[in-house]
Amino acid sequence: MNTFLVSARHEMLNTRRARTAHLLLIVFIGMVIASSVIGWVTNQTVTGIYEKVVADGLTMAPNPFTGVTPLYYTRNAVIYVLLIGSLMAIVLGVQSTLRDRKMSTADLILSRPVNSSARLIGQLAGLGAVLAAVISISLSVSWVIVSIINRAPLGWADTGRIIAFGLLSWVLLMTFALLGMLSGLRSKRETTALLVPFVIWSAVAFVLPQIGTAARPVSLLNPVPAVSSTGGYFDVVSAITGPLSVTEQFKRASSIILQDSAVTGSATPSILILLAYLAVMTVIVVATPRNRMRSGLHE
């Protein structure tokens, strides 16, 4: 069995046994499922009140949920992927590379007939499989709940959109997992290995969009991208910070895929930016020198 496959399987096994990873996985899956349940409960509550109001003759307006697309109920999943999913991916990424430096097993591994790039790609593939499984489970349950709300199984088109959203989520989470791996390889201390990618994530998710849009921080927790302010400064700055804000690009592409009426246009530019980030991060991590993989921690 080659280094790539051995490393991928080993990564999956380690992640399956790690307690922190378990906790984050449970929280993430729970939140994504909760987003569908919240949508369903909202629908039931609002429709119940609406029917009572109609029965009392107090309104002739249509039910606010009439005409809402079935995928409306999954829109909050966008923000959970962005918040909890990204943090989970960072933790898994940091653990995967820091583990061998911390326990000196890197020396054992690198004294074997092992190509260091194949080892890192294998670890990345293992993480990719874990993240794919988590996203698949979350969105499968989400599909079931949305089908229950609609009292009919979702059609092929909507199912395809959920799958596309899952793939896009995977691309985003892999980018953050790579950021975690890079930090695990480069940091001198365990604490900074976790802290640095969290700071970068918060800057990308909250600071960059604010600079370009003047959005309030709380509005950045919406599943749709912040609307750019217009004017000389904002036009220039948002043109620069927009492509850098990978999280806003994810929100934009996801909203279009999930047919959120608040966002229009093509998802293609945002998807290409996300793929470019993934490719660049992969190259940076895989090009890590052997000596860096085995460097000890200053603890």
Added chain:
Amino acid sequence: MKNLAIATGNLSKSYGSKLALDALSLEVAAGEVFGLLGHNGAGKTTTVNVLTTLLEPTHGNAEVAGHSVTADAMAVRRAIGYLPENVQFYDSLTLMENLRFFAQLSGLSRPDQRIGDVLRILDFEGQERQRLGSFSKGMRQRVGIAQAILHSPSVLFLDEPTSGLDPEGVRTLRETIVRLNSEFGMTIFMNTHLLSEVTKTCTSIGILRGGKLVHQDTLAQTLADFPGEDSLEQIYFQLESEQVS
């Protein structure tokens, strides 16, 4: 002509401006148990790191099992086993899962049979499904030996193998080292600063001081060359003081 397992010529290694190994020329014959002695910081671990291809030398050359550590590093890695100092393993995985991982990295495609054999050699039978988190320090060192010999290497490198072990653990490990050498013909290169262990285990020794090799010979010849001294410890300190003066 001796069949050499390890040979270095003018081997040097610098970390920035600090010279860790200074023109080391060393020969270890196949089938020997070689002990490299020296104080902390003498360059013992750097020597092992270069010979196991974990570090590239700054100057000079080294061959292990007939392969150059720089030109043919992969061939060297296939021929050696290595146990670093204070290594830990994956505590959440079982003994079998840990060993399977290292066996597969070493290129064994169906490793379970070989792992079973190695576990029998090291008295681990019946503990395959136990997680390593429950193992003592001594047991972990033996797991370290197990992972190092899975692929039947011709040369085994051990960096301070008895470090942190209790007397029982030291004795068990010593017996294992002697057995691997006598029964399986492995050449063993061992870093240590425990002179009593060298006397009981090694067939030849080298003494490193400040990155320079100040003495190399068989243990028997070394003891014979210093008739006035009654222990390796006294010889070691005499050689050290000669170099200082």
